[in-house]
Amino acid sequence: MLRIAVPNKGSLSGPASAILHEAGYAQRKESKELVLVDPDNEVEFFYLRPRDIAIYVSSGRLDIGITGRDLLLDSGANAEEILPLGFARSTFRYATKPGTAKGPEDFTGMTIATSYEGIVAKHLADQGIDASVVHLDGAVETAIQLGVAEIIADVVETGTSLRNAGLEVVGEPILTSEAVVIRRTGASNEDPKVQQFLRRLQGVLVARTYVMMDYDIRAEHLERAVALTPGLESPTVSPLHNEGWVAVRAMVPAREAQRIMDDLYDLGARAILTTEIHACRL
Numbered sequence: 001m002l003r004i005a006v007p008n009k010g011s012l013s014g015p016a017s018a019i020l021h022e023a024g025y026a027q028r029k030e031s032k033e034l035v036l037v038d039p040d041n042e043v044e045f046f047y048l049r050p051r052d053i054a055i056y057v058s059s060g061r062l063d064i065g066i067t068g069r070d071l072l073l074d075s076g077a078n079a080e081e082i083l084p085l086g087f088a089r090s091t092f093r094y095a096t097k098p099g100t101a102k103g104p105e106d107f108t109g110m111t112i113a114t115s116y117e118g119i120v121a122k123h124l125a126d127q128g129i130d131a132s133v134v135h136l137d138g139a140v141e142t143a144i145q146l147g148v149a150e151i152i153a154d155v156v157e158t159g160t161s162l163r164n165a166g167l168e169v170v171g172e173p174i175l176t177s178e179a180v181v182i183r184r185t186g187a188s189n190e191d192p193k194v195q196q197f198l199r200r201l202q203g204v205l206v207a208r209t210y211v212m213m214d215y216d217i218r219a220e221h222l223e224r225a226v227a228l229t230p231g232l233e234s235p236t237v238s239p240l241h242n243e244g245w246v247a248v249r250a251m252v253p254a255r256e257a258q259r260i261m262d263d264l265y266d267l268g269a270r271a272i273l274t275t276e277i278h279a280c281r282l
């Protein structure tokens, strides 16, 4: 059985279970369940604290895990990223009250509060900055108001939490994060069960990113239409009963679908349809 770690709480938990469910795996019905066996797919899911997942995976007791890139790096665990998943996107940044510092070079002698001590200590050491780091579990934005630190280093998504605390980002982002699939560093790439798991998740990512587009067009405009909808390999072109017309079918990026439909219409295409893709293997 493939043993997989899944976040049990926080921002990663819901979307991680959702992508696994879309990929055809059984998922827990209740947030208190800690282990779930999916016998049909020969997989066992362990619902663990997101912060602990890299440690379990690096121990070799679990084959793979879903966690945040920032949590993986912070843990210092012997695990590596094998597939980015595109959700729980954020940046990790320093922030402070306006006027405190222009950049990390001004942090010398100051105290930085964070839940990600590993990332911050390494970043400061790499930059040769001599500052103290104080570890807090969460809600670190309040640490400045309460005088525990002059600077914070935290996850920033929309920036709302910082704004509400009267803080502003300082310096460049330390890193950009998203949910990722991880495995023990150097673990075999060839395990067919792991390969199948990754193909299924990739299939969901593609199905989320693309739509299927169908349209009819006069054969003389086909080349220009196909340039707009090149598909992944090459579009399917079928004859229509009406002579001089063909039907075209191709995958297109969902984000661009409306613009492509407008351009196809202007070229003379008609009966332009898009349909959602539910699953795929590339």
Ligand SMILES: Nc1ncnc2c1ncn2[C@@H]1O[C@H](COP(=O)(O)OP(=O)(O)OP(=O)(O)O)[C@@H](O)[C@H]1O
Pocket (backbone or CB within 6 Å): 009, 010, 011, 012, 050, 051, 067, 068, 069, 070, 071, 088, 089, 090, 138, 155, 156, 157, 158, 177, 178
């Ligand atoms: N607002 C957010 N937007 C996107 N990703 C986030 C956000 N907050 C946290 N994350 C990501 O979630 C992961 C941290 O998960 P964790 O469960 O420790 O914290 P959380 O999601 O803030 O939950 P909580 O603080 O409620 O326990 C990290 O990868 C982090 O980048």
Ligand SMILES: O=P(O)(O)OC[C@H]1O[C@H](OP(=O)(O)OP(=O)(O)O)[C@H](O)[C@@H]1O
Pocket (backbone or CB within 6 Å): 137, 138, 139, 140, 154, 155, 156, 157, 158, 159, 160, 161, 162
């Ligand atoms: O830029 P934003 O969109 O505001 O998102 C970022 C905030 O979200 C997370 O906090 P969370 O609500 O999980 O609380 P926590 O600080 O206790 O983890 C994170 O720690 C930031 O505080």
Ligand SMILES: [Mg+2]
Pocket (backbone or CB within 6 Å): 138
């Ligand atoms: Mg949080």
